[in-house]
Amino acid sequence: MLETELLNCGYGELQVIFDLSASIERGMITAVLGPNGSGKSTFLKALSGLATIYSGCVRYEGQDVTSMPAHQRAKLGIAYLPQTNNVFSNLTVSENLQIAGYVLDKREVEDRIDAVLDLFPELEGYMHKKAGTLSGGERQFLAIGSALIRKSKILMLDEPTAHLSPKLSAIVLERISELRNKLNLTIVLVEQNVKDTLLISDYAYILVSGRVAYYGDAGALRDTPSLDLIIKKFLFGREGA
Numbered sequence: 001m002l003e004t005e006l007l008n009c010g011y012g013e014l015q016v017i018f019d020l021s022a023s024i025e026r027g028m029i030t031a032v033l034g035p036n037g038s039g040k041s042t043f044l045k046a047l048s049g050l051a052t053i054y055s056g057c058v059r060y061e062g063q064d065v066t067s068m069p070a071h072q073r074a075k076l077g078i079a080y081l082p083q084t085n086n087v088f089s090n091l092t093v094s095e096n097l098q099i100a101g102y103v104l105d106k107r108e109v110e111d112r113i114d115a116v117l118d119l120f121p122e123l124e125g126y127m128h129k130k131a132g133t134l135s136g137g138e139r140q141f142l143a144i145g146s147a148l149i150r151k152s153k154i155l156m157l158d159e160p161t162a163h164l165s166p167k168l169s170a171i172v173l174e175r176i177s178e179l180r181n182k183l184n185l186t187i188v189l190v191e192q193n194v195k196d197t198l199l200i201s202d203y204a205y206i207l208v209s210g211r212v213a214y215y216g217d218a219g220a221l222r223d224t225p226s227l228d229l230i231i232k233k234f235l236f237g238r239e240g241a
């Protein structure tokens with residue numbers, strides 16, 4: 001559905017990603033793991049049009065989108081949900097969802113908001129609360145709900161469980177998995193929470209210093225006897241700390 005070929009990108013003169021060829025399959029959850037600073041967020045930004053691409057290409061459903069600006073990619077259904085600032089904190093939950101649907105007609109927005117509340121019933125009681133007062137998990141649900149109202153087809157989630165308790169992290173990941181199953185969405189999931197993420201993912205990339213150190217089946221990586229060693233050596237995530 002979305003692929004890169006020999007992608008080299010970064011910010012201005014700082015190259016972060018080197019010769020990265022990756023493929024995101026439709027309807028699948030693809031985990032992107034790696035230590036801090038390895039280029040995971042930059043990879044998502046390159047896919048969504050927010051990083052400088054020096055060479056290589058990005059294709060979305062067969063179309064070359066390498067030089068397409070972010071707002072146009074968003075219209076095609078590519079949604080990047082940054083780690084923080086992914087909702088309007090000063091607006092209510094209801095206003096956040098309305099704004100996400102501002103290009104749609106009113107009736108359609110109402111229908112879509114109803115659908116989002118079915119998926120995330122915990123938002124229902126908070127419709128008139130400011131988004132800034134939500135808990136971390138609820139805020140993630142609102143950000144994902146807003147992306148669904150915008151009719152995004154591929155969700156790129158940047159560490160949705162960062163700063164959540166282990167218990168809440170597990171709940172958020174479980175909901176992401178349910179969401180994919182119910183809506184057949186395509187999800188790219190950047191995470192530090194390695195083992196729980198592999199449990200819900202189909203494929204996994206490990207990025208180290210902007211290069212692919214591993215690519216394969218998430219289940220196979222989860223079941224490898226050397227997973228703890230891999231986490232220690234490459235990931236230094238929560239489990240490796």
Ligand SMILES: Nc1ncnc2c1ncn2[C@@H]1O[C@H](COP(=O)(O)OP(=O)(O)O)[C@@H](O)[C@H]1O
Nearest residue numbers: 011014016034035036037038039040041042043
């Ligand atoms: N907006 C930016 N401008 C310049 N450098 C950046 C920017 N964002 C990230 N970087 C740098 O790019 C490198 C990779 O960062 P990032 O992709 O955020 O890593 P990760 O998400 O894996 O922790 C880091 O060295 C970081 O300092």
Ligand SMILES: [Mg+2]
Nearest residue numbers: 040041042158
């Ligand atoms: Mg990051």
